[in-house]
Amino acid sequence: MTDTTLPQPTVSTRQPLFGRRYTLETRQQMAMHWQALVIGLALLFGLAICALILVGAGVPAQELLNEFVVQTLFDAQNLRAVLFQAAPMIMVGLAGCMAFRARFWNLGLEGQMIWGAIGATAISLFDIGPHALRLPLMMLTAMLCAMLWTLTPVLLKLHLKVNEIISTLMLNYIAANFLLHLVYGSWKDPRDNFPYSPPLQSFERLPDFLAGYNVAILMALVITAITLWFVGISRAGLYLRFVDANPRVAGAVGVPVRKMIVATVLLSGALAGLAGFVVTAGQEGRLTQSFYQGYGFSGILIAFLARNNPVAATVVALLIALLFVAGRNLQVFYQIPFSMVQLIQAILVICVASSDFFIRHRMRRIQAGDC
Amino acid sequence: MDLLTHWLGNAPDFAVPFALAALGLILTERAGVLALGAEGLMLVGALAGIGMQLGVGVAGVSLLVAMVAAGAVSLLFALMVLVLRINQVIAGLALVFFCQGLTGLAGTVFGWTNRPVSGLNTVELWPLSELPLVGKIFVQNPLVYLTVLIFIAVVWFLYRTQTGLRLRAVGENPQAADAAGIPVLTYRLAAIVAGAALIGLAGAYIAVLSTKMWIADMTGGRGWIAVSLVIFARWSPWRALAGALLFGAIEALIPQLAATGVRLPQYFVLMTPYAVTLLVMIWVALGSRESASQPGALGEPFIREQRR
Numbered sequence: 001m002t003d004t005t006l007p008q009p010t011v012s013t014r015q016p017l018f019g020r021r022y023t024l025e026t027r028q029q030m031a032m033h034w035q036a037l038v039i040g041l042a043l044l045f046g047l048a049i050c051a052l053i054l055v056g057a058g059v060p061a062q063e064l065l066n067e068f069v070v071q072t073l074f075d076a077q078n079l080r081a082v083l084f085q086a087a088p089m090i091m092v093g094l095a096g097c098m099a100f101r102a103r104f105w106n107l108g109l110e111g112q113m114i115w116g117a118i119g120a121t122a123i124s125l126f127d128i129g130p131h132a133l134r135l136p137l138m139m140l141t142a143m144l145c146a147m148l149w150t151l152t153p154v155l156l157k158l159h160l161k162v163n164e165i166i167s168t169l170m171l172n173y174i175a176a177n178f179l180l181h182l183v184y185g186s187w188k189d190p191r192d193n194f195p196y197s198p199p200l201q202s203f204e205r206l207p208d209f210l211a212g213y214n215v216a217i218l219m220a221l222v223i224t225a226i227t228l229w230f231v232g233i234s235r236a237g238l239y240l241r242f243v244d245a246n247p248r249v250a251g252a253v254g255v256p257v258r259k260m261i262v263a264t265v266l267l268s269g270a271l272a273g274l275a276g277f278v279v280t281a282g283q284e285g286r287l288t289q290s291f292y293q294g295y296g297f298s299g300i301l302i303a304f305l306a307r308n309n310p311v312a313a314t315v316v317a318l319l320i321a322l323l324f325v326a327g328r329n330l331q332v333f334y335q336i337p338f339s340m341v342q343l344i345q346a347i348l349v350i351c352v353a354s355s356d357f358f359i360r361h362r363m364r365r366i367q368a369g370d371c
Numbered sequence: 372m373d374l375l376t377h378w379l380g381n382a383p384d385f386a387v388p389f390a391l392a393a394l395g396l397i398l399t400e401r402a403g404v405l406a407l408g409a410e411g412l413m414l415v416g417a418l419a420g421i422g423m424q425l426g427v428g429v430a431g432v433s434l435l436v437a438m439v440a441a442g443a444v445s446l447l448f449a450l451m452v453l454v455l456r457i458n459q460v461i462a463g464l465a466l467v468f469f470c471q472g473l474t475g476l477a478g479t480v481f482g483w484t485n486r487p488v489s490g491l492n493t494v495e496l497w498p499l500s501e502l503p504l505v506g507k508i509f510v511q512n513p514l515v516y517l518t519v520l521i522f523i524a525v526v527w528f529l530y531r532t533q534t535g536l537r538l539r540a541v542g543e544n545p546q547a548a549d550a551a552g553i554p555v556l557t558y559r560l561a562a563i564v565a566g567a568a569l570i571g572l573a574g575a576y577i578a579v580l581s582t583k584m585w586i587a588d589m590t591g592g593r594g595w596i597a598v599s600l601v602i603f604a605r606w607s608p609w610r611a612l613a614g615a616l617l618f619g620a621i622e623a624l625i626p627q628l629a630a631t632g633v634r635l636p637q638y639f640v641l642m643t644p645y646a647v648t649l650l651v652m653i654w655v656a657l658g659s660r661e662s663a664s665q666p667g668a669l670g671e672p673f674i675r676e677q678r679r
Contacts (some may be wrong), residue, residue, distance in 0.1 A: 026674075057480055160656035165407065165460070165601045167652060173592050173645040181638035204443065295467050304461070339475025339587065346469035350451065355466060357455040 027362045035359050042355030046348045053343065059334050067333075068326045077323055080212045084283060087216035088113075089302070091275035093106040093320075094227050094270045096303030099141035100353045101231065102264035103247075108153060108168030109272045110296035111175035112146040116273025117280040118179065119145030121197050121287040124204050125187065131203050131362055138204065146273020147266045149175065154265040158258055171294065183289050197287035206282040216282045220314070223271065227310040230267075232299055240264055272299070294324075294342065301345050305352055320345070378620070378627045380507025384581060386619025388413070388520050388573040393604065393611040394525055395569030400606060401529065402543035402562030405670035408448055409570050410594025413471025416441040416571025417578035418474040421585040422481065424488040434514070434575050441571020442564045444470060447564045453556050456672045467594070475587045483585045490580045493541035512580055521569070524560025526608050538562055542666035545673040555673045570594070596648050603651050605664040614651075621647055 030038075055061045058214035072078045090111050094258035099106030106112075107325050119141040123129065131139045153171060183195040191198070209215045231237040239260050242250035251257045298320050306312035392409050399406040419440035423433035447469070451462040478484050494516070496509040529535040539559045540548040548556050577593070578585055596618060604610035625640055 053476075066376055101559065107464075145413050156656070158651065160653060162652050162656045163599075163602070166463075166602075166648055167597055169592065169595050170599075170645040170649045170652075174642045174649075177638040177642045177645075181636060184638070185636075214598065300464070301468075336477055337479035339472045339479070341472075342468060343472025346465055349461075349465045350447075350469065353457045353461055354451065354455045360456075 004358055015234065022239065022363050022365055024361055025364055027043070027360055030359050035250070038355050038358050039352060042351040042358075043348065046351030049347055049351075050344045053347075054330075054336070054340070057334075057336050059330060067329060068322070070281055071329065072322050072326050076212075078329070080214075081325045082318070082322050083217045084214050085324050086318045087282065088275040088278045088295065089298060089321045089324070090220040090314050090315040091223060091271050091278065092299030093302030093306065093317040094223060094310055095271035095275070095306040096299040096301075097231075097306065097310055097313050098227070098264050098271065099268035100111060100303050101244055102261045102268075102307045103244060104154065104157065104166055104261065104265045106150075106265065106268050106272075107165055107296060107300065108150065108171050108269075109275075109299040110292045111168070111172040112149055112269045113276035113279070113292045113295055114175040114179050114271035115149040115171075116142035116276030117287055117291065118182065118271065118276075119143075120277040120280050121187070121200075125197065126199050134204050135206070135281070138281060139274065142273045142277035142280075143270040144273075146269045146276065149273075150266055150269025151262075154262055158261065176292075179287075180289060187287065189286070195289045196284075199286045200281060202217040203323045204281060206278065216278045219274075219278065220317075223274070224310050224314045227271075233309060236260065236263070242296040275299075294338075297342065298324075298345065301349050304349060374627055374631060376504055376507050377630075378623055379505055380510065381623040381627070382616065382620040383508060383511055384619070385622040386615045387515055388581070388593055388610050389597055389600060389618045390518055390615035391521070391573035391576065392570045392594060393571065393600045393615055394522060394608055395566040396597055396601045397486045397566075397604070397606055397608055398525060398529075398613060399562050400601060400669055401542045401666055402538050402559045402670065403450060403545060403666050403668040403673070404559050404563055405459040405463060405600060406448075406563070406566060407460060408445070408466035408470070408567075408594075409466035409597050410590060410592065412445060412567050412570040413574030413590045413594045414474040414588070415444045415472050416574030416586055417589060418573030418574075420484065420579040421483055421486075421488060424579050425483060425486060428489070430489075430491045430579060430672070432644050433579050433618030434572060437575030438568040439571075441574065442568040442679060444473075445563050448567075450562050451561055452672065453563075456674065459670050459672070464642055472551070478585050478587055479512045485584055485586065487584050488579060488636050490583050514576060514580060515580075522608055522612055525569075529608070539666070541673075542668055545668050545671075549673070549675060551610065555675075559673070570597075573597070581604030582630045592645060596644060599652050603655050606666060607664070618644060618647070 051061075051064055052062060059067065072082055092113070095109055095112070096106065120138040122142050123134065123138045123188070149171065153164050153167040156167055157164045180195070183197060187197045189196055204217050205216055206219075209218060229237075231240065238244045239250070239255045242253070242255045243257050243260050247257050275295065276292065279295075280287055284291050298317075300322060302313050302316045306316045323341055324342060327336075327338055327344075330336040330340065331338055392413060395412075396406050396409055409525050416437040420433045420437035423436040424430065427433065444466075448462055448466045452459050457465075476498045491512040492512065493510050493512050496516075499509040500506050502509075527535075529539065537548065537553045538561075540551070541553060541555050541562075545555045548558075573593075574590060577590060582589060600611055600614045600618065603614050614661070621644055625643070628635060628640060629637075
């Protein structure tokens with residue numbers, strides 16, 4: 001620049017705004033605490049938008065904190081409801097994590113839940129096995145049925161490269177119609193006119209371990225621990241990280257890539273089936289026509305927000321369960337439709353996904369004259 | 372015989388939403404943007420159309436407003452994938468969930484659910500409508516005929532104009548297009564909004580002209596079927612139209628079968644569109660190992676500072 005004998009570079013002929021320009025560049029790495037701050041700000045931004053929508057839909061602004069935090073956490077009945085709701089939520093969240101770790105977009109969580117519930121209900125309806133073993137048997141059948149339902153899309157993807165997003169979604173619709181076929185048809189409770197199966201008997205229902213606290217949440221925590229062991233400690237988990245990082249290199253160093261993917265996705269399906277079992281044997285007490293609605297999306301969302309980490313997924317699932325319970329209360333007290341819960345979740349996902357941009361990029365000021 | 376006439380006559384009515392949605396998707400995906408949000412945008416179009424139809428009652432206005440509404444919501448998607456460079460699969464799924472929540476909420480809050488509206492009268496193409504057997508095909512509402520014109524216009528635009536050529540170039544190789552001086556992101560933005568408008572029109576068609584009311588989640592996976600239809604059609608508009616007619620024929624058959632009194636398990640019949648979609652996907656996968664006709668840069672964000 002100091003050498004005045006050379007002509008000026010052509011860049012300076014452009015008229016920069018206020019003598020400086022900005023450029024966007026990719027950032028190599030951002031410290032963990034800054035990342036946490038950015039994501040936190042994104043969540044706050046999302047929550048602010050949700051609050052605005054809620055107020056617009058008719059919830060008094062001063063009641064928001066009360067409805068979502070005070071009422072749900074400090075009211076014993078609501079807290080029980082949150083924990084009860086959290087059990088299937090944790091399971092579908094973990095199911096999402098497992099599938100994503102195998103790079104498989106499992107949007108079929110709802111269909112797998114349906115098959116889990118159908119399997120469990122079949123054991124009850126056809127009176128299979130001794131009473132003492134009934135619950136474990138229902139659980140196993142639920143997992144098995146859901147796994148079988150998951151086998152089709154994963155094999156189609158591996159062997160024919162059929163897009164799993166579409167195949168799993170289509171299988172959801174098929175499963176949902178089959179469920180309707182059962183609850184409106186041969187499995188309908190003959191005692192009344194509603195589309196549901198006969199109620200499960202008392203020994204087929206998940207018991208409480210404390211007054212009002214269902215054993216389902218303990219099951220969910222045990223499954224979190226098992227999943228954590230699977231992805232963090234076991235050999236399969238190590239292989240899976242290989243496959244996730246680079247399937248071709250993993251194959252080259254001798255990791256059974258296909259087997260790992262199939263096994264992990266089937267596990268994901270089994271977890272979703274278990275969630276179906278928990279809803280049927282825990283909350284509903286019978287096979288109903290729409291018990292699964294909303295779980296598929298929430299499972300994907302939990303896995304995405306938790307970045308496929310089982311412990312984080314459990315925490316996020318608890319928060320989503322809280323949102324569900326608060327959403328039901330809003331439905332009762334303010335006639336806010338339950339779609340609000342889905343809208344809030346979608347806004348949070350969009351905000352957190354957007355925050356990634358600010359983690360991976362930065363603005364840099366260019367002085368007039370330099371490149 | 373009567374059954375066949377009715378079935379043939381109803382098929383175009385059921386095919387139009389698939390055709391318009393698939394055409395919108397092709398427009399967007401030809402510019403290299405993977406558009407998984409069709410299901411959500413169709414719902415937005417459907418709700419906006421019904422809202423307008425309940426308020427003003429002029430079908431033409433309702434359909435236009437539906438297109439504008441879907442185009443406006445797609446700006447959110449454009450922000451996500453073009454500016455913020457979010458993974459297009461995540462952005463598309465998030466858009467579907469966002470639209471499902473939004474329309475479910477708005478439909479209930481505004482009280483638009485289950486309120487019947489008046490659609491459009493049918494128009495006969497006179498000499499053709501008197502033909503035996505196939506005559507009913509030519510007694511349709513005006514939008515069915517308009518759909519054919521829209522197809523011709525879009526195909527002409529994509530393959531016969533310079534702008535269309537540039538749009539396809541952006542989808543095939545954005546780096547090269549950029550080097551040739553084509554504003555890649557502007558083209559992609561335009562493709563997203565224009566595609567969304569067509570998808571919104573498809574949704575409004577279902578709500579305003581077919582069902583004639585709004586029910587939450589009423590598109591029932593048709594947006595996803597359109598996504599697979601585009602893969603089946605290998606991103607070619609005419610093949611997409613043929614595929615849409617196939618699905619329209621299948622959907623039109625469902626009420627016809629019920630009317631004949633054939634005792635079929637109802638819910639298995641309702642499964643058929645989804646099962647056929649799955650089979651079509653498998654068939655496509657079996658047929659061509661390499662998807663050569665897929666736009667080269669489909670699903671890849673264009674980031675100028677990362678030249679390859």
